[in-house]
Amino acid sequence: MTRKKALLVIDYTNDFVATNGALNCGEPGRAIEDALLQHVTDFDAAGDYIILPNDYHIKDDPYHPETAIFPPHNIGGTPGQDLYGKLADWYAAHQEQNNVYKYNKNRYSSFQNTNLDNYLRSRDIKELYLTGVCTDICVLHTAIAAYNLNYHINVYADSVASFDPAGHDWALGHFKNSLGANVIE
Template sequence: MKEALLVVDYTFDFVADEGSLTCGKPGQVIEKRIVELCEIFLKEQHEIVFPVDLHFKYDPFHPETKLFPPHNIEGTSGRDLYGSLNTFYQNHKESIYWMDKRRYSSFSGTNLDQYLRERGVTHVHIVGVCTDICVLHTAVDAYNLGYQITVHRDAVASFDPEGHAWALRHFETTLGAIVK
């Protein structure tokens, strides 16, 4: 069974204290575990994908424009990977698939499903932020596409503790995901 690690939206805007839509401390404490998982997947020669939110300044057509402050704007440092994950990426770019995404789900409007299937991936491990938004929507689409799913509890975070807890239960009870 071929596996892939999806590191969803672990960027400055979503994690740093100064980020425009930050999880803050909950997002920061998972940094070490995300990098550790990346190192494990790299060593075991599994796929590593960084689906990263992409927005354009003053985009009146994107639905998030009405819901959230501007974040992950093209060409800004808000889209930079947070902390030591950025260093990991810089050192291993050739082994990581960076993928821009425009919606919550990493599968929506992207070639992620095709990319994974071409490589024989049947099991996705999902980490990153926010547990109850982009991680959740990515997991739902992965479920609907027939992937086996693992969500690493110690490598996901949200700015909404209740939403985070609900999503972790939902992964397990509704999507049949392994939550570890």
């Protein structure tokens, strides 16, 4: 029996990737677009799940810890929170499919304060493939949560990026060495 699997495309939004994004990770984020979209296309063709956790904030929220750390970004209802580039086009054409799930999250981890774990377990999905931005922030925290929930973790190295090259490299090593993830080069 084939294991069910899901591809998570984490925070691939205008504010994180576009040149005019409020907190963009620069050229590394844009450089992964084609590889990321290829993984999305492959998962869709195989009938596997494509999950799009999307960072969501309220402007100047005094209760959110990121307000003091980062400039305002991914504000709900703004173009900055929309999916970026070719992924936005793909999603527009596929959003009604049963294997595509997009939702908002309000913390680094795609699991924290969301129904992701329930969504995955109800579909008997145990194997996750991670893509998106930023490698050392939201992708990392999602991987740690997945590890703690006993998911099998895979990370596509060609489809994660960060504005911090050292943090990116450190996170790739951490996925493999501390979380037992399969980092696919």
